[in-house]
Amino acid sequence: GESVGLHLPTLSVQEGxxxxxxxxYSNSASDYxxxxxxxxxxxxxxIIDIRSNxxxxxxxxxxxxxxxTVKHLSLQIAATQPGDSAVYFCAEKIFxxxxxxxxxxxxxxxxxxxx
Amino acid sequence: DVKVTQxxxxxxxxxxxxxxxxxxxxxxxxxxxxxxxxxxxxxxxxYFSYDVKMKExxxxxxxYSVSREKKERFSLILESASTNQTSMYLCASSFLRGPAFFGxxxxxxxx
Numbered sequence: 001g002e003s004v005g006l007h008l009p010t011l012s013v014q015e016g017x018x019x020x021x022x023x024x025y026s027n028s029a030s031d032y033x034x035x036x037x038x039x040x041x042x043x044x045x046x047i048i049d050i051r052s053n054x055x056x057x058x059x060x061x062x063x064x065x066x067x068x069t070v071k072h073l074s075l076q077i078a079a080t081q082p083g084d085s086a087v088y089f090c091a092e093k094i095f096x097x098x099x100x101x102x103x104x105x106x107x108x109x110x111x112x113x114x115x
Numbered sequence: 116d117v118k119v120t121q122x123x124x125x126x127x128x129x130x131x132x133x134x135x136x137x138x139x140x141x142x143x144x145x146x147x148x149x150x151x152x153x154x155x156x157x158x159x160x161x162y163f164s165y166d167v168k169m170k171e172x173x174x175x176x177x178x179y180s181v182s183r184e185k186k187e188r189f190s191l192i193l194e195s196a197s198t199n200q201t202s203m204y205l206c207a208s209s210f211l212r213g214p215a216f217f218g219x220x221x222x223x224x225x226x
Contacts, residue, residue, distance in 0.1 A: 032212075034214045034215070036217075041220075042219055042220065043119075043205050043217035043218050043219045043220045044158075044205070044217045045217070046214045046215075046216060046217075049213075049214050089157075089158070091215075100165075101211075102160075103148070103160070103209075103215060105157055105158040106157070107157040108157060
């Protein structure tokens with residue numbers, strides 16, 4: 001079947017380089033953001049999240065930066081490895097009161113790591 | 116580890132058949148979701164549920180219904196499958212505050 005990676009923005013990097021994947025969001029009321037990794041034929045896998053009261057959060061080899069002024073989110077992957085090749089999605093959670101919220105996904109970026 | 120399990124990885128159904136896609140999560144999450152994923156269109160929300168027996172329409176509910184009789188299980192029903200429902204279907208679950216966790220996906224082909 002067709003890969004989810006078709007028709008997506010792509011980023012190609014050399015193994016060992018750092019990767020930066022960007023995401024723009026449109027709703028200034030979004031207060032929680034998530035990055036997912038999706039390998040071919042699999043479901044999205046949670047990588048890291050950040051709340052709107054933070055501007056940076058670090059995980060293992062990954063860092064998420066949030067710039068609320070320009071509504072921009074980025075995922076930095078240090079020392080990129082071939083196993084990092086996948087589609088990366090950002091998602092934003094917008095609460096509208098009580099238990100009501102909406103989780104909206106970006107279209108994704110296809111990261112290809114060249115050995 | 117969070118586990119979200121979808122009942123099938125691959126399904127082939129005939130046009131007009133009633134199709135059930137099952138999803139089970141083991142983390143006592145209140146919220147459960149069904150998305151479909153198509154090349155160039157990304158993830159689109161079909162239905163979601165905030166609690167048992169509760170359901171809300173997402174962005175593309177037409178042709179689908181859902182059932183949530185137990186907290187851990189969220190079923191997606193295609194009342195009368197059509198070829199334009201050929202897609203990858205993804206189930207997810209989450210607490211109110213926190214990330215959603217996804218199942219492995221069901222690739223449905225309607226012929």
